[in-house]
Amino acid sequence: MNELLKVFLILNLCAITLAWHSCEFNDKSLNKTIENNVTIQAECMYLTSPLEWSEFNPNNFDGFYYNSTRSIPLTHLHIKRLFFSDLPPRNTSAVKHIINYWLVNGGGGSQYGMEAFGVSMLRQIILDKYHKTYPQTHPIMYLFQYRGAGLSTPSIHCYTAKTWIDCAKELIETTVPTSANESLKIINAMTNQNIAQDLQYQIQYSINESQSIASTSTYVYGLSQGTGIIQYYLSIQSINGQIQPIDGIILDGIMSIKKSDAFQNQIKSINNRFYLYLSKCQNDVSCANAFKRVTGTDEDIITVTLTLQMQFLTNLTNPTCTTNLGLNTWSLFHSIASQSIELISVRPLAAILIARLYRCSAEDQRVLSRAIPNLITVAEQSLAPSLVDPPTVHPDDGNVLSITTVWSDFVGFTLEENFKTNPSFFNDFCINSGVLNEYYLAPTGPLPVCREVQSAKYNYTIPSIFTDILYTKNPRYWGQFQVNPQIFRSTNGGALLLNGDLDYNSPMYSAQQTQLWLQSEHIRTKLIEMKGLAHVTSVQSHTKQGGFQSTTCTDQIIVQFLYQQELNLDLETINYTCSLKENLIGIDWLYSNPIVNQTLHTLFGNSVIDYWGINATEVELVETTTKSTANQSARLSCKHLSKLKDTAMSRLSTRKSLISEISSTTDEDSSLNVPNINYTAQPKKYSNSPEKKSNKFKSILSNCAASVSPKGSKPLSRVIPDDDTSNNDNLISV
Incomplete structure (x- = not known):
């Protein structure tokens, strides 16, 4: 009976190899209605190819012949196609x-x-x-x-390994259990x-x-x-x-x-990406104004972020918003921030967290006490030891191929500088990436393989079992x-x-x-x-x-x-x-999309719906900039008054205007159920003599601003500081 079953399976494989047949979608259905009652179907087949293509031309290779003769080492490639049910591939009529x-x-x-x-x-x-x-x-x-993956055969897997080095060992032992050399022949193909x-x-x-x-x-x-x-x-x-x-x-x-060099690109670009993300906030009207309202500073978001990083590095953050909640290091915070930037549904989160951590008011402490533990859990799960190639994801696998193909071809600058040919490359690579991690604003964190070993400086050699599963770069194509x-x-x-x-x-x-x-x-x-x-733009x-x-x-x-x-x-x-x-x-800074809103609500522990903590709408934030623009035009027409303006007084006037706007917004929008925050507790230096010095200019400034106010609106009276950075041309253009 067993022998008959084996013969049946072999014949069945040949039949699948030679012809298309109806097959299931991922959800096990045989057809799927996708839009306007239109249905689609799927067909599958196997196609035989050589284990090594070096001697063959893909345009005329006869897979059916070699499938029958088995005269060369082969692979069987699984193909799947989708089509409209009423427009099948073999319809020749119309x-x-x-x-x-x-x-x-x-x-x-x-x-x-x-x-x-x-x-x-x-x-x-x-x-x-x-x-x-x-x-x-x-x-x-x-x-x-x-x-080598999915339903193609032979496939390579390491179902029990939790490190890439252990995975390499398992691959060699299990691909062809009777021969390590035969295993490597398949793996290296x-x-x-x-x-x-x-x-x-x-x-x-x-x-x-x-x-x-x-x-x-x-x-x-x-x-x-x-x-x-x-x-x-x-x-x-x-x-x-x-x-x-x-x-x-x-x-x-x-x-x-x-x-x-894939990882070289990533080590550099994750840092560049963080700066670019911050600059996008600074150049976006809503985000820049929201950030200023939260932090209560005229400093731009990049400057505030650098300050926050230094506070982490020198243990000077407010512990009620950081260490008491488990947020102990800058690298942990950046891990949270980086993961949020990657996902479109939570992309505004990093900027919001920077603002709230910097301010750390009583309300921030309440909100962050619910959000930070959730976010730390998510971040740590991504770094926790787990199966490299869990069997539960088959046939949606491919992690092993990522190891062999990426680390063979895309890590290393030349044919000589890579894991396979240079024993010291691994040690240099891990040490150099570690140094960059220490000094970048946005570190990558420990890299795969590097984080799996306790390498000492300049004297660690990666086990040969790992380099064995990597293939040598082909100089003809690489x-x-x-x-x-x-x-x-x-x-x-x-x-x-x-x-x-x-x-x-x-x-x-x-x-x-x-x-x-x-x-x-x-x-x-x-x-x-x-x-x-x-x-990948297709998914976002x-x-x-x-x-x-x-x-x-x-x-x-x-x-x-x-x-x-x-x-x-x-x-x-x-x-x-x-x-x-x-x-x-792109980046929904004020979470107007319901999915972005709901995702943030979950991450914040269902503790708040005003994630910035300012009780302001997008219209109000844009109006703040509109007023700024009008006032700047007024300054051009009243140039002689601008020269007499005192910079310190300008800062005070701006701050008072923001306080007034926030207070009125909070009163009007109490449905958000966020407690009022005392924004007026400022150092004494903000209420000294500069205010008295400017009294004689108040009515003139008001009239000057009124002359350029939009039709039907009230005169604009807020003085715009000379060092206003809301339209800083030096910022990265996005």
Whole structure:
């Protein structure tokens, strides 16, 4: 009986390998209704590829032959595709155009994780009514699976390890239990180059199928590490002269394969990202004014943050808001802040916390006593020891491939300087990153592998078992960036690049360099820089109009690219309006979006709904700046009075005006149930003689301001200090 079962399983594997068959979605359903009663279906199959591509051409490899002969070491790649139920891939009756859209994941290449991207794109097609307007065009979403992970075989896993070094040991012991050498042969074949050629092979297979039915267009989307795979895909076929014509690529959250160092980028960029985030608050009317109201200072948010950091480093923070709540170090605070910046639903949190920690009023102490413990728990969970490759996430896995591919290819500056070839590289890498962590405003925290060992300076050697699972960089492809323009069959196609300017995993300059390299190869390229977004725009480019429930701006852009033949568009004529800063949610500083509001409410322990603690609306905060602008115009027309103004008195007048506005707002909006705060307790120096010195100018200043007041409004009387920084041109432009 056992032997018969084995034969059945082998025959079943061959059948799956040779033909498409209906398969389940991630939720175990066989069909899915996604919008306007339109249903979609899924099909799966296995495709056989060589374990090493070095001797084969992906454009003409005969997987069926080698699957039957087993004359070379093989892998079986799992493919999945999604399509409209009434527009099936094999329908030949009315179809005139087939769009093959390939989706390539990052971080280990889970096919499981890309299903949501395929469903979302089909939903966007429905929302735009392209399925009705162009019924003879059939879009098919192909979900690419990296070799070695998910449902592809053989797969590599370390289900019991909690450190990467222990994972390496488990991989060698379990991939081929009878032979460490055979295990390493399989593990070392899981390279970015082989994965890229797997992609070329599968795309060619889909092209061959589709072209026998109708005219076919092919587009390839990749996110994060997937963008690196696509760059290898372009370069390898160009270097080897194995050209595969396609119509376009879409890179989202862009890694560079040209002499890149992923962690070097991240160590630098997480610090740069923090400064950029702070500058966005300073340059946003609502955030800047809210921050000033909370802190009661004219200092900008970057200066206040640097002051707060120094207070942490010198143990001078107010313990009732920090150490008494478990917030003992600046690095712990930044871990909380960094995680909040990464998530669009809590992105304003870091600025709010900086303001409240700096002020630390009685109300702040009450609110923070509920919020800080929650936030510390979340931050510490992310650093707590856990399974590297938990079996419960299969087939949505790929962590092991992240280790082997990223640490082999993307860590290290040259062919000689990397973990595999230089025994001292690990020690130098960990020490250097540790030094940077000590001195940066925004440290990365302990890096993987570095945090797992007790390395002493200059004398630690990483265990060879870890370097054994890494592969040697291939000098034929590593650091190369060659793209034959003939790959793109039309000048209307090319490369669409998307990147968030708060992305530290794949910083904006990496996207900009990739754009320049593509253009230097005469490839038509369009880079969309999305303001206020972090890593991978497809999952967070929500618009203010559509909110979180709608499809993202990235989907709205890509669908035009896919249907460019029907719409008569090229990369320059696609409508990118949704990507403008004013149309994206980006950073919802005053939590007007209900999901942002609810998420903050939960993180604050349901203790408050006025998270800034100022009881002011966005309209009031904008009006404060409007008044400032009008007063500045008045100063230009009354230049001789500005020269007589006393700077100290100006600061006092500004502070009194803010106090008055806050008090009146609190009275009007008591429904927020936030206790009044005493903003008037200031040092005596603010009520000394400068006020008397300015009395004789009060009526003149009031009249001068009244002359430029908007029609129907009351005269503006608040004096704007000469050192007002609300429109500081020296701040980073965002």
